[in-house]
Amino acid sequence: xxxxxxxxxxxxxxxxxxxxxxxxxxxxxxxxxxxxxxxxxxxxxxxxxxxxxxxxxxxxxxxxxxxxxxxxxxxxxxxxxxxxxxxxxxxxxxxxxxxxxxxxxxxxxxxxxxxxxxxxxxxxxxxxxxxxxxxxxxxxxxxxxxxxxxxxxxxxxxxxxxxxxxxxxxxxxxxxxxxxxxxxxxxxxxxxxxxxxxxxxxxxxxxxxxxxxxxxxxxxxxxxxxxxxxxxxxxxxxxxxxxxxxxxxxxxxxxxxxxxxxxxxxxxxxxxxxxxxxxxxxxxxxxxxxxxxxxxxxxxxxxxxxxxxxxxxxxxxxxxxxxxxxxxxxxxxxxxxxxxxxxxxxxxxxxxxxxxxxxxxxxxxxxxxxxxxxxxxxxxxxxxxxxxxxxxxxxxxxxxxxxxxxxxxxxxxxxxxxxxxxxxxxxxxxxxxxxxxxxxxxxxxxxxxxxxxxxxxxxxxxxxxxxxxxxxxxxx
Ligand code: SF4
Ligand code: SF4
Numbered sequence: 001x002x003x004x005x006x007x008x009x010x011x012x013x014x015x016x017x018x019x020x021x022x023x024x025x026x027x028x029x030x031x032x033x034x035x036x037x038x039x040x041x042x043x044x045x046x047x048x049x050x051x052x053x054x055x056x057x058x059x060x061x062x063x064x065x066x067x068x069x070x071x072x073x074x075x076x077x078x079x080x081x082x083x084x085x086x087x088x089x090x091x092x093x094x095x096x097x098x099x100x101x102x103x104x105x106x107x108x109x110x111x112x113x114x115x116x117x118x119x120x121x122x123x124x125x126x127x128x129x130x131x132x133x134x135x136x137x138x139x140x141x142x143x144x145x146x147x148x149x150x151x152x153x154x155x156x157x158x159x160x161x162x163x164x165x166x167x168x169x170x171x172x173x174x175x176x177x178x179x180x181x182x183x184x185x186x187x188x189x190x191x192x193x194x195x196x197x198x199x200x201x202x203x204x205x206x207x208x209x210x211x212x213x214x215x216x217x218x219x220x221x222x223x224x225x226x227x228x229x230x231x232x233x234x235x236x237x238x239x240x241x242x243x244x245x246x247x248x249x250x251x252x253x254x255x256x257x258x259x260x261x262x263x264x265x266x267x268x269x270x271x272x273x274x275x276x277x278x279x280x281x282x283x284x285x286x287x288x289x290x291x292x293x294x295x296x297x298x299x300x301x302x303x304x305x306x307x308x309x310x311x312x313x314x315x316x317x318x319x320x321x322x323x324x325x326x327x328x329x330x331x332x333x334x335x336x337x338x339x340x341x342x343x344x345x346x347x348x349x350x351x352x353x354x355x356x357x358x359x360x361x362x363x364x365x366x367x368x369x370x371x372x373x374x375x376x377x378x379x380x381x382x383x384x385x386x387x388x389x390x391x392x393x394x395x396x397x398x399x400x401x402x403x404x405x406x407x408x409x410x411x412x413x414x415x416x417x418x419x420x421x422x423x424x425x426x427x428x429x430x431x432x433x434x435x436x437x438x439x440x441x442x443x444x445x446x447x448x449x450x451x452x453x454x455x456x457x458x459x460x461x462x463x464x465x466x467x468x469x470x471x472x473x474x475x476x
Pocket of ligand 1: 302304305318319351372
């Protein structure tokens, strides 16, 4: 189906012109302005054609009572123009998200492309991205996405049985087939895509099933895993980042740690260098000591990933589309002034400055940085507020991957391929297996745990799911 867009003014083909410049263009880039930033545009606001149970956008509809939830031409033009003007670097990311952005129809995005051409400076390059549920894609859409080199993020929660638990349509029906149809169309047209999987209490117990499905069936080489943490507000809704209890859809902290660790174990033995898992990549960057992990949640500070609503309102972050984090509207104030406002700079540094002591003294702080402030609503063991709900999971995960990470970073520092880690680990594990084979049940376990073999790695022979040793085999 190809949908034609008519904006609410009734003008299907508005003339692109300069009359929409309602915000004063700044003569100078303000002090402290980031040279580049990431702005997620929500042209349909919270409106979506599906009804995923855990979607944190759907309730946002109540923030704009009576709105038509369609980005109008003046806002679209101001958005594209100001985004380009605000970038001091020549690479600009134009990112569309929802709700469901494809609801706007193709003509809206054709206009967006024309506006990019109108305002681009010589030498500028653009990365067009869109996060979609994939269900409205058709051949016309995919041809357009290919023509403009879009990078598409498609949301899939795993194989059918896991995906259909929460990702349902307005009638509560399953969506797996529709999403996979969209994915196959993207593949047919050669559109670049990656897969976003939300990790919830149901699929959280099936890491290998999810990972292998994404790799082998959905055939992606780039995946991201986003934990579902829904805070319950005093009024029982999940509209705001308030409240210290979570819904029963939310992933448990330890469950998320096990989920990531299990996927890491599969990846580090088979897929290094050919499958990209965003959380693992971010960890590798932090182990390596790079200035940014590439994920705001694992950086020391944040504040350069904002959101723009359908009416031009800009919020501090996609996860904080709520009144206290509204910075202003681009039709009154130029975007760069909002992005570099004291309120936004304070938002970004608060990620670091509000860490409880427990985090400041944590041995994996360099990798975790207390993750996202939206999830910091529990107390530390000594009673200080502001600890991340997922802390136990992150501690587990970052300790679990330390040894292979050190091997990979060591390899890269010596100019070698990180993928060599697979061979190194396989060699070490063969050595351990030989040692275990020679060990009697009541002897001390060779791993050095101090336990009898039968209570430690000897259980593996009986079928228990113990992890393989994380340290090199002793050189006997
Ligand atoms: S609040 Fe969380 S999601 Fe938003 S920019 Fe900061 S770390 Fe990222
Ligand atoms: S693992 Fe826990 S204690 Fe350590 S930085 Fe992360 S949230 Fe804080």
